[in-house]
Amino acid sequence: MARTIGVEEIEYLALGAAVLGTGGGGDPFIGKLMAQKAIKECGPVTLLSPEEVPDDVLVVPTAMMGAPTVFFEKIPNGDEALHSLRRLEDHLGKKAFAVMPMECGGLNSTIPFVVAARAGLPMVDADGMGRAFPELQMETFNVYGVSGTPMVITDERGNWCLVNTVDNAMMEHIARGITVRMGGVGHIAEYPMTGKQMKETSILHTTSLLIDIGKAIVHARERHESPLEAMSKALAKSIYGTPVVLFEGKIVDVDRTTAEGFTRGTVQLEGIGDYSGSRFQVDFQNENLIAYRDEEVVATVPDLITFLDLETSKPLTTETLRFGFRLVCVGIPTPEIMRSQKALEIWGPQYFGYDLPFIPVEQLAKKRG
Amino acid sequence: MARTIGVEEIEYLALGAAVLGTGGGGDPFIGKLMAQKAIKECGPVTLLSPEEVPDDVLVVPTAMMGAPTVFFEKIPNGDEALHSLRRLEDHLGKKAFAVMPMECGGLNSTIPFVVAARAGLPMVDADGMGRAFPELQMETFNVYGVSGTPMVITDERGNWCLVNTVDNAMMEHIARGITVRMGGVGHIAEYPMTGKQMKETSILHTTSLLIDIGKAIVHARERHESPLEAMSKALAKSIYGTPVVLFEGKIVDVDRTTAEGFTRGTVQLEGIGDYSGSRFQVDFQNENLIAYRDEEVVATVPDLITFLDLETSKPLTTETLRFGFRLVCVGIPTPEIMRSQKALEIWGPQYFGYDLPFIPVEQLAKKRG
Numbered sequence: 001m002a003r004t005i006g007v008e009e010i011e012y013l014a015l016g017a018a019v020l021g022t023g024g025g026g027d028p029f030i031g032k033l034m035a036q037k038a039i040k041e042c043g044p045v046t047l048l049s050p051e052e053v054p055d056d057v058l059v060v061p062t063a064m065m066g067a068p069t070v071f072f073e074k075i076p077n078g079d080e081a082l083h084s085l086r087r088l089e090d091h092l093g094k095k096a097f098a099v100m101p102m103e104c105g106g107l108n109s110t111i112p113f114v115v116a117a118r119a120g121l122p123m124v125d126a127d128g129m130g131r132a133f134p135e136l137q138m139e140t141f142n143v144y145g146v147s148g149t150p151m152v153i154t155d156e157r158g159n160w161c162l163v164n165t166v167d168n169a170m171m172e173h174i175a176r177g178i179t180v181r182m183g184g185v186g187h188i189a190e191y192p193m194t195g196k197q198m199k200e201t202s203i204l205h206t207t208s209l210l211i212d213i214g215k216a217i218v219h220a221r222e223r224h225e226s227p228l229e230a231m232s233k234a235l236a237k238s239i240y241g242t243p244v245v246l247f248e249g250k251i252v253d254v255d256r257t258t259a260e261g262f263t264r265g266t267v268q269l270e271g272i273g274d275y276s277g278s279r280f281q282v283d284f285q286n287e288n289l290i291a292y293r294d295e296e297v298v299a300t301v302p303d304l305i306t307f308l309d310l311e312t313s314k315p316l317t318t319e320t321l322r323f324g325f326r327l328v329c330v331g332i333p334t335p336e337i338m339r340s341q342k343a344l345e346i347w348g349p350q351y352f353g354y355d356l357p358f359i360p361v362e363q364l365a366k367k368r369g
Numbered sequence: 370m371a372r373t374i375g376v377e378e379i380e381y382l383a384l385g386a387a388v389l390g391t392g393g394g395g396d397p398f399i400g401k402l403m404a405q406k407a408i409k410e411c412g413p414v415t416l417l418s419p420e421e422v423p424d425d426v427l428v429v430p431t432a433m434m435g436a437p438t439v440f441f442e443k444i445p446n447g448d449e450a451l452h453s454l455r456r457l458e459d460h461l462g463k464k465a466f467a468v469m470p471m472e473c474g475g476l477n478s479t480i481p482f483v484v485a486a487r488a489g490l491p492m493v494d495a496d497g498m499g500r501a502f503p504e505l506q507m508e509t510f511n512v513y514g515v516s517g518t519p520m521v522i523t524d525e526r527g528n529w530c531l532v533n534t535v536d537n538a539m540m541e542h543i544a545r546g547i548t549v550r551m552g553g554v555g556h557i558a559e560y561p562m563t564g565k566q567m568k569e570t571s572i573l574h575t576t577s578l579l580i581d582i583g584k585a586i587v588h589a590r591e592r593h594e595s596p597l598e599a600m601s602k603a604l605a606k607s608i609y610g611t612p613v614v615l616f617e618g619k620i621v622d623v624d625r626t627t628a629e630g631f632t633r634g635t636v637q638l639e640g641i642g643d644y645s646g647s648r649f650q651v652d653f654q655n656e657n658l659i660a661y662r663d664e665e666v667v668a669t670v671p672d673l674i675t676f677l678d679l680e681t682s683k684p685l686t687t688e689t690l691r692f693g694f695r696l697v698c699v700g701i702p703t704p705e706i707m708r709s710q711k712a713l714e715i716w717g718p719q720y721f722g723y724d725l726p727f728i729p730v731e732q733l734a735k736k737r738g
Contacts, residue, residue: 157535159535164529176550181546
């Protein structure tokens with residue numbers, strides 16, 4: 001059922017988006033402010049349930065692409081992704097019926113609300129990643145056969161490109177090159193698709209889930225629950241698995257570089273409490289990819305690896321991690337649709353250059369006992 | 370007056386284009402074969418004198434961009450630049466009246482003939498560089514106020530992008546990034562302009578000049594002239610100055626790399642004949658930029674620096690230079706329109722990172738006596 005999303009829901013959404021953003025997707029704080037400003041100026045946004053979207057209409061995912069570290073310093077005007085949508089509509093000779101998120105993590109959960117509010121369009125409650133991923137071909141739309149192009153990319157100075165490629169890996173390759181030349185961040189409208197394609201290839205109801213997760217964390221204390229328990233309950237009603245605590249510790253080192261349109265690096269933690277004497281490491285490329293405890297792999301992409309502040313349970317993105325932060329790291333089992341052989345070829349650990357099989361985070365936990 | 374260009378004229382044109390290509394613009398040999406094939410299949414091309422083009426029609430320069438070394442190994446299908454023209458026309462909602470070259474050097478003198486023959490369009494006898502230059506903002510169109518975008522870039526696999534930028538330096542920056550991601554070579558339609566803009570901003574009658582230069586070199590021996598004398602006579606009737614012999618020698622070293630979408634390097638020669646005991650060096654970025662004799666600067670961009678085979682007077686491009694080749698190097702004074710303060714800011718030695726003033730090649734020669 002359609003619902004209306006106002007300033008308050010965006011508050012919850014941004015919090016939930018940082019959990020499923022698995023460290024990446026850009027800091028939701030700026031995206032939250034952008035979405036709230038757009039809603040205040042243009043009115044609330046209608047969130048459509050996927051089944052309410054007719055089969056033959058045009059649906060367009062919009063997003064930011066690039067290095068989240070750069071986005072943080074190069075704040076957008078707020079109309080870049082809308083500009084990309086409009087130019088894509090011009091090229092297709094067809095108006096969009098609705099917009100939708102490309103991923104359900106970080107900033108990119110809120111950007112489509114900016115576009116929806118400013119364009120007066122509804123947004124679809126679904127996405128193409130079920131989390132955040134660093135590359136444009138890492139979308140269920142690609143896995144299940146939708147062409148990513150024509151796509152449009154716009155920067156904050158008004159430069160823009162229409163990209164058409166023979167496959168979606170080449171779209172990522174060329175669009176990433178453009179993003180780098182735009183200074184590290186671009187704003188895109190991509191995978192233009194029919195309502196039917198959207199329903200067949202998306203991860204459904206993820207925006208609602210993000211709002212539920214955010215609300216659960218915010219109101220946990222009132223219900224005398226730990227925020228982590230509350231989050232688990234919210235996830236229990238979804239297609240995601242039950243979160244597993246991977247580690248509790250203090251950051252002792254962060255190694256982070258911004259290159260080739262990505263934020264890459266590793267973070268090291270020393271254990272506290274039950275984890276005293278242990279070490280923990282997470283490698284990331286925009287998003288957290290692999291978690292090791294004392295050199296043993298405890299979680300890998302596409303399962304979600306998320307850092308929460310130990311006191312407040314607020315999720316943290318990779319670009320905000322600093323020496324001394326006290327954190328809990330949780331692993332969230334990704335939905336089964338994202339663990340198929342076809343899907344793992346596109347976003348499994350081997351794609352990222354790791355000579356590791358994908359073993360579900362809940363199985364790794366059971367093995368440790 | 371309009372004239373008809375057939376297979377034979379293309380033969381002369383390619384030779385002249387290697388002279389004014391000043392080492393770059395891509396090997397004219399492949400471009401020649403492409404143009405001759407297109408003319409054989411589709412008929413000869415009408416070459417229009419600029420004054421025959423109405424003021425209010427659309428004229429579009431087409432070209433190859435990228436590293437000539439790559440072009441040599443990644444031979445095009447032949448319809449890439451035509452595809453770029455067609456997509457640009459679609460975007461503008463207007464058909465081109467004529468095509469024209471972007472530069473009058475190397476391959477890019479012949480590419481527009483491929484497009485003209487296949488599209489059944491005339492070509493304008495004018496260009497935007499009066500030689501070859503490595504970057505897209507280095508065009509008289511840019512110097513005298515034409516927007517380079519919208520422009521389209523297509524590769525041999527069918528990938529293509531429409532680029533729109535706030536200025537022409539950004540067009541070069543983004544289009545170069547795309548070219549690199551396309552594998553080092555792209556085929557473009559850019560600086561869409563009116564007939565009036567073309568007449569006000571181009572270097573006129575340069576295609577005819579190339580044909581005259583080529584013809585002069587080929588038929589020199591029949592007239593008991595040296596090819597160099599014949600070339601000088603052809604240039605004497607143009608807006609270019611009289612060629613100056615800078616050196617005669619043998620190549621003892623070539624240092625050449627292909628990176629960031631360019632071919633860059635230096636070539637070293639040891640003198641022979643009158644130049645015995647002297648050394649000679651030319652630095653290049655696609656085109657020859659600076660020539661030194663025994664460490665003294667003897668010619669700089671935008672004057673033309675061209676290597677000719679010592680026996681045959683055939684011009685050589687940077688990517689074909691090899692150890693042991695015996696060459697004569699000539700400097701050709703560039704037309705005055707290309708030596709204005711505004712023009713030198715865009716393509717003078719300082720733009721290429723040299724802390725050198727531009728001193729005309731004929732003045733440097735006079736100083737040496």
